[in-house]
Amino acid sequence: xxxxxxxxxxxxxxxxxxxxxxxxxxxxxxxxxxxxxxxxxxxxxxxxxxxxxxxxxxxxxxxxxxxxxxxxxxxxxxxxxxxxxxxxxxxxxxxxxxxxxxxxxxxxxxxxxxxxxxxxxxxxxxxxxxxxxxxxxxxxxxxxxx
Amino acid sequence: xxxxxxxxxxxxxxxxxxxxxxxxxxxxxxxxxxxxxxxxxxxxxxxxxxxxxxxxxxxxxxxxxxxxxxxxxxxxxxxxxxxxxxxxxxxxxxxxxxxxxxxxxxxxxxxx
Numbered sequence: 001x002x003x004x005x006x007x008x009x010x011x012x013x014x015x016x017x018x019x020x021x022x023x024x025x026x027x028x029x030x031x032x033x034x035x036x037x038x039x040x041x042x043x044x045x046x047x048x049x050x051x052x053x054x055x056x057x058x059x060x061x062x063x064x065x066x067x068x069x070x071x072x073x074x075x076x077x078x079x080x081x082x083x084x085x086x087x088x089x090x091x092x093x094x095x096x097x098x099x100x101x102x103x104x105x106x107x108x109x110x111x112x113x114x115x116x117x118x119x120x121x122x123x124x125x126x127x128x129x130x131x132x133x134x135x136x137x138x139x140x141x142x143x144x145x146x
Numbered sequence: 147x148x149x150x151x152x153x154x155x156x157x158x159x160x161x162x163x164x165x166x167x168x169x170x171x172x173x174x175x176x177x178x179x180x181x182x183x184x185x186x187x188x189x190x191x192x193x194x195x196x197x198x199x200x201x202x203x204x205x206x207x208x209x210x211x212x213x214x215x216x217x218x219x220x221x222x223x224x225x226x227x228x229x230x231x232x233x234x235x236x237x238x239x240x241x242x243x244x245x246x247x248x249x250x251x252x253x254x255x256x257x258x
Contacts, residue, residue: 013167013168013169014169016167016168016169017165017167017169020165020198035228035229036228036229036232039198039228039229039232040232042198043198043200043229043233046167046168046198046200047200047201050167050168050200050201050202053168054168095237096238097236097237097238097241098238098241099238099241100241100242101208101211101212101215101241101242101243102212102215104208104242106205106208106209107201107205109201109204109205109236109237110201112236112237113200113201113233113236113237116236
């Protein structure tokens with residue numbers, strides 16, 4: 001049976017720490033969720049929330065970010081909902097990870113890190129807000145907890 | 147995030163602890179930029195005690211690497227936290243700067 005948890009915070013950079021702590025508190029002790037896997041989920045959520053805070057709510061009053069966490073034996077599901085500007089995930093350029101320093105421009109890794117860190121990412125826009133759904137597979141037989 | 151700055155002969159060591167995210171990365175950017183503009187162009191940024199770093203931290207490091215080289219120096223990284231290493235590897239940061247598993251090895255690399 002799946003467990004679900006929710007945290008809602010204002011879309012400020014000061015809230016990033018709260019989201020990471022929330023994930024650590026609810027996922028850290030689970031069988032199959034080792035330090036490495038927890039870091040992946042925290043990184044994906046951190047990058048997604050940073051994008052919402054800095055781009056989604058740009059030029060408007062900061063609203064909220066709702067994080068819904070679903071836990072079952074085979075996967076973690078994180079849904080992030082905001083009410084700011086939506087975006088097109090498929091239109092984001094893929095950064096060149098082979099480029100040397102002098103050929104790189106700052107930034108551009110947020111969405112790339114999200115995709116690299118989770119097993120599935122979906123993004124949907126409805127009249128109820130924008131929701132990014134991140135899925136991370138866990139193996140309870142993998143041993144170790146964070 | 148906290149930083150501790152020490153001088154090892156001609157190399158400045160900036161040891162970072164806790165978290166480097168979009169909130170705290172601008173502080174690290176300012177710290178590194180102040181060191182470089184103050185003439186300390188050879189730096190080791192020690193990330194071995196950083197618990198979490200996002201792409202905001204990479205943006206800071208990339209800018210500081212470029213700034214140090216523009217001023218005739220170099221910035222090298224010490225990192226042994228698996229999470230931080232993963233972020234560095236995913237972004238191909240090993241093509242950007244030299245990364246060592248310890249502060250001591252990063253320091254020694256400047257004399258070889």
